[in-house]
Amino acid sequence: MLEIDQDNMAVIDIGGVRREVSLDIMDEPVAVGDFVLCHAGFAIRKVDEVDAEERLALLREILEA
Amino acid sequence: MKLIDEYRDNELLVRLRERIHRQARGIGRGVTLMEVCGTHTYAIGRYGIRRILPENVRLISGPGCPVCVTSASDVGRALDMAGKKGVIFTTFGDMLKVPGPGGESLQKLRAKGADVRVVGSTIEAMRIATDNPGSEVVFMGIGFETTTPTVASMIKTCARLGVKNMSLYSVHKLVPPAIEALLADSELKVDGFLCPGHVSAIIGTRPYEMIPRKKKAAVIAGFEPVDILEGVSMILEQIITGEFTVENQYGRAVKPHGNTKAVELMEEVFMPAPSQWRGLGVIPESGLVLRPEYSSFDAIERFDVPYREYEQEEGCMCGHILRGVASPEECPLFKTSCTPHDPVGPCMVSREGTCAAHYRFS
Ligand code: SF4
Numbered sequence: 001m002l003e004i005d006q007d008n009m010a011v012i013d014i015g016g017v018r019r020e021v022s023l024d025i026m027d028e029p030v031a032v033g034d035f036v037l038c039h040a041g042f043a044i045r046k047v048d049e050v051d052a053e054e055r056l057a058l059l060r061e062i063l064e065a
Numbered sequence: 066m067k068l069i070d071e072y073r074d075n076e077l078l079v080r081l082r083e084r085i086h087r088q089a090r091g092i093g094r095g096v097t098l099m100e101v102c103g104t105h106t107y108a109i110g111r112y113g114i115r116r117i118l119p120e121n122v123r124l125i126s127g128p129g130c131p132v133c134v135t136s137a138s139d140v141g142r143a144l145d146m147a148g149k150k151g152v153i154f155t156t157f158g159d160m161l162k163v164p165g166p167g168g169e170s171l172q173k174l175r176a177k178g179a180d181v182r183v184v185g186s187t188i189e190a191m192r193i194a195t196d197n198p199g200s201e202v203v204f205m206g207i208g209f210e211t212t213t214p215t216v217a218s219m220i221k222t223c224a225r226l227g228v229k230n231m232s233l234y235s236v237h238k239l240v241p242p243a244i245e246a247l248l249a250d251s252e253l254k255v256d257g258f259l260c261p262g263h264v265s266a267i268i269g270t271r272p273y274e275m276i277p278r279k280k281k282a283a284v285i286a287g288f289e290p291v292d293i294l295e296g297v298s299m300i301l302e303q304i305i306t307g308e309f310t311v312e313n314q315y316g317r318a319v320k321p322h323g324n325t326k327a328v329e330l331m332e333e334v335f336m337p338a339p340s341q342w343r344g345l346g347v348i349p350e351s352g353l354v355l356r357p358e359y360s361s362f363d364a365i366e367r368f369d370v371p372y373r374e375y376e377q378e379e380g381c382m383c384g385h386i387l388r389g390v391a392s393p394e395e396c397p398l399f400k401t402s403c404t405p406h407d408p409v410g411p412c413m414v415s416r417e418g419t420c421a422a423h424y425r426f427s
Pocket of ligand 1: 380381382383386393396397398399400403404408409410411412413414420
């Protein structure tokens, strides 16, 4: 997420491409720098980076065993 | 790219694959897993997931592609609306090529002069309405719980800003009732479901609880190769232990409660109604129509387009494929008279359609 304006619209970067998305259906606060999941011009959820890391670590552990 | 590369890590994939093969050997018998999400259908094809699974693990696609499950009668109604004078008909791109009654499609209708426009979001559709105050703009709302809140948001904004020349033709559908219908289908032998990541980001994990009650595995998974393989492995583990529950592999985007604001928006604007699914027939409470407070935005009422029964395309096996009881290769038209370029049925139209994915990646 690169920018957020007053109309609750945000500019996001998808692999180098800039896109405008609406934050109207988000139920959690978002900030510039967050990763968000988008669908049809709307951000639908923030991506939980902590959860992502923990799960991957756990998966690696299971696979080591 | 962050949050993507980790999920395509080769070493991790090799190990996951080894684990899946070990689990499958332990199970011994053949197992069938079903995904019910077009994005999964596409990703599974794109990453060649089927080729790396053990022989006794079959992964099939269910009714997860929105345009595929739209009935011929609903396409017919869209054509009736789009053909009206003074109407600008807007919808998502996939819908345009879907063959309706008599092989007619929105795309063909457009070639004959109808004003049919593809939009990437409901915000674009609304912009068309405000830019063309002299025209009636219809948006055909199609899709599952991931898309519907964006349409609910459009309706609320139209109501708030007094955009009067906008209306909605809703063929929106709900995923859990379709899974329920599949679970009741005695012809279908499925041991576990790979539940859709994006839909679950909105509805959360609870709506799938009827799956373990039927002694079948349920795992919500993301869309990268590691996500899908980990999801498959988690399903196999449930089959091995016999302890069936709803598990969430995609915790980075799916929380147990989902997106409460999106669900509330959806419930405020829409209410459940029976809906006709291609292949599955009419499923009670599986579609969404506007609530009375918003019925002034209902395109069906505004244009008074009657419902007509249409049969599905002759020879097309989409209906069976969507129920998971046939594969595209069993359809005599597959790759012969039916190709993505000239599709006979809707499963060949969208890149998320099962036939299109098999055509492209096998
Ligand atoms: S290959 Fe074409 S005709 Fe056959 S089931 Fe798929 S979409 Fe229908």
